[in-house]
Amino acid sequence: MPRAGRNGGLLRGRTAFSVAVAALLAALPASLLAAVSFGTNPLPLGDVYAVIQWELANRLLGWTIPAEWAPGAALHDVVWLIRLPRLVLAAAVGACLSLCGAAMQAVVKNPLADPYILGVSAGANLGVTLAVLLGVGAAAGGNFVGMAGFFGALGASFAVISLANVGGRANSVKLLLAGSALSAVCGACSNFLLYLRNADHAAAEVMRWTMGSLGAANWENNGVMLLAALGGTAFFLTQSRTMNLMLLGEETAVTLGTDLRRYRTAYLAASSLLVGLAVYSAGIIGFVGLVVPHMARLLFGTDHRRLIPVSVLAGALFLLWADVLCRTVLPGNELPIGVLTSLLGAPAFLYLMARRRYGFGGGD
Template structure:
């Protein structure tokens, strides 16, 4: 326990420092003193601002929203990955395993190539992605309950089936429209980006992710039971069916708002849960808080790299995460092994 508490405190300090450092990095040179001075003034009306108006705009309207969105998305994807792996009892599950990525892709394809949802405003592509992701999640839940109560196997099979359907429809729309620019836009959206971050969206997204994370932190006992299986949980007096439905609805909502705000950013929900399990075992009481903080830190620095790695342009963050994360993931799995669903 002391190691866990110490690690948590260290990661929290790293997260706070990362926020300040990430905002200083970019084409405009900004000091950490200026960053924290503006943050304290804007949030708590403490002190005075002596920084130029241009720097204030760069810090508060451009870089700070991206950093806060990175915290929300990284935290959300990590927690959802941990929960999804428990729900389906599969260590290779990630936030998009149940066909949610294909649903979001279909929604974005309909928006970009056919203009569906254009009346929803300037963020209609993200909104359609949200609708697609959430709709498929609900359909997976309904389909897995047909012919008996849902379980982890039925959820996986339902997700795979609906994922194939959505992918087929997306490919068909791309084929019949033959729009090269539209296909390029879809590809970029599917690679993920935090470039569109703004305070209005964050004020809507951050509470959902934060409340969802807090909720799952209270559900560690049930999540631990899910790793043991339905038969064991029933003998212990807990029926997991109702909990699976509740957890899927909440994670679907969280994934939907993440897709809406940042497009498709994969891999975080796979690698972060594995890292925290290697370090702290499979007890969800420990790994959910650690995973949330680690995911936030990871995405903050991935976003910084996406902005600076190629001068004058921004690399889609999903590409960077896969390039950096995959080798690290393979290395971790070669060096260490851990039980999934065994003893904590």
């Protein structure tokens, strides 16, 4: 397809974009309903949907749930308290991570940026470790672990940007080096703390964060995550024009009437909030934020007005199905989601890299 590389994306035109967004929007609830039938114990499809129907009828219309499907029944609890919240969490986290990936790539004007690679996730992880092990911030209240993750992410993102700016303007190599250095430092601190405390439950807890797991999903936290995903998407959708200008660089943006500095800070703060929440809910899940926006770019071009909705929806769907795969690929065992996304994402990333025509949206 020689034409493809010469144009904004493989799929061009307003119609293709609208159709794709509509299809992705429809695929999301459909996937939720399809994916909820997968699990370690095969459950009859009719029963699975009966539980969901009765719960929805109860919540929306106030109907009383028959005892057979009510809370407390094993079937109800598996479907409504374990499987469904987990899938909803997967979708919300996937959406957040892809969104942050796209935002970070714009902020640092570098196609290699992603929350994971730039050390932000590791920062969030250190925050979580501090909170779990030492109770740092316990005074902040019940959700203090999440707060710690948030501040860890925020600190790391600003640290990477300022480290990369030491001794001249940041470039892609310096950003990557600063990101990996900071990741290493944060990882070492986390490990040191774990080693010092030598508490088995804490080690397992922190291990769960670093490999990613959606197993702890519950509806209360899902509410926060969904709000974050929707709010983040809404915010960045209003920023598409500025994000486009960001990719042209500081000087060009000034000549086009936008001073990027305050926007950069705002985007970093918003991304850190989303990544912090995602780490708190599901630990570190790599490569989603890197690969999904690139796939969206490959299909629809670099314009953020298209890139953001497509990335968010595709990220949600990707992580949702990745979670299904995690639970089914090893019989009787569960693959950590972060392991799976890295296993899938790294080859996809290498493929994009090797594919010269794509060139991450164009060369120097």
